[in-house]
Amino acid sequence: MALFDRSLMGQTIGPVSVILERGPMLFFAETIGETNPVHLDPAAAHAAGHPDILALPTYAVVIASLADKSLARQGRCDSLKRLGADMRYLLHGGESYTYHAPIFAGETVEVTTEFAGVSNAGGGTLEIARIYQHIVHTDRGPLVTTKRDLIHKLPK
């Protein structure tokens, strides 16, 4: 059984523009229990030499989701739908970030999604899709590169 769309491999989506609003960034920081004021308080971020509050290390996954929602609003297929992800069987296998530069509230970034490949494991019971995402600022250059493994635990 195969659910991920293997014809997608080697293809990319984007770049998709995403505006990083301060309010949603604060909501995320509060939800995960962050207490460091550089992630919560613009005045504290300014005092530390930053233009606005700093994104937390895993905010890249939120930016990916914002890019998907932007595609959906334009009537285009988002990356999970394109991939053929079935939420009943979908698990997250791994997530890796390489940080090139900090991300600040108020910025606009470009997100490109690259479908790298699908492999099988567990004697055919698991299907693993590898995705790379590149988050880039038009002037400042690359900000974060993400490597994500999504797994289908296939029904018997």
Added chain:
Amino acid sequence: MTHPTPQLANIGDTLPPLTFGPISRQTLALYAGASGDHNPIHIDTDFATAAGLDDVITHGMLAMSQLGRLVSDWVGSENIATLSTRFTAIIPVGASLTCTACVIECFEQDATSYLRLRLAAHINDGTQALKGDATVRVP
């Protein structure tokens, strides 16, 4: 146990551990909204049971966010070069997490000092749910 600053850290040293939870349904609902991950497996019990699970499960990325905090609270998020994790077990709703980190390597590159950290998140029943690593610049 004392935990050194990044400047004084050596191989074998640990970071101050971080605990999170118990992870309630409300936490999962808020995280779904805050992260944009609306996968019903995390917030809709009817969907989760129809998919063959006993109940909703925690977003893996909510747990990874705690490993991120553990590292960024110690060294500053702008000094994290890499952060990586594998999700090795499902985290049930109601679980508490303990996140830990240990220095496993010190190295220099381009006149900058780096530390490599081994990261782990364990559920309160002892199961390891996340297995990760991070590379940080010593500020």
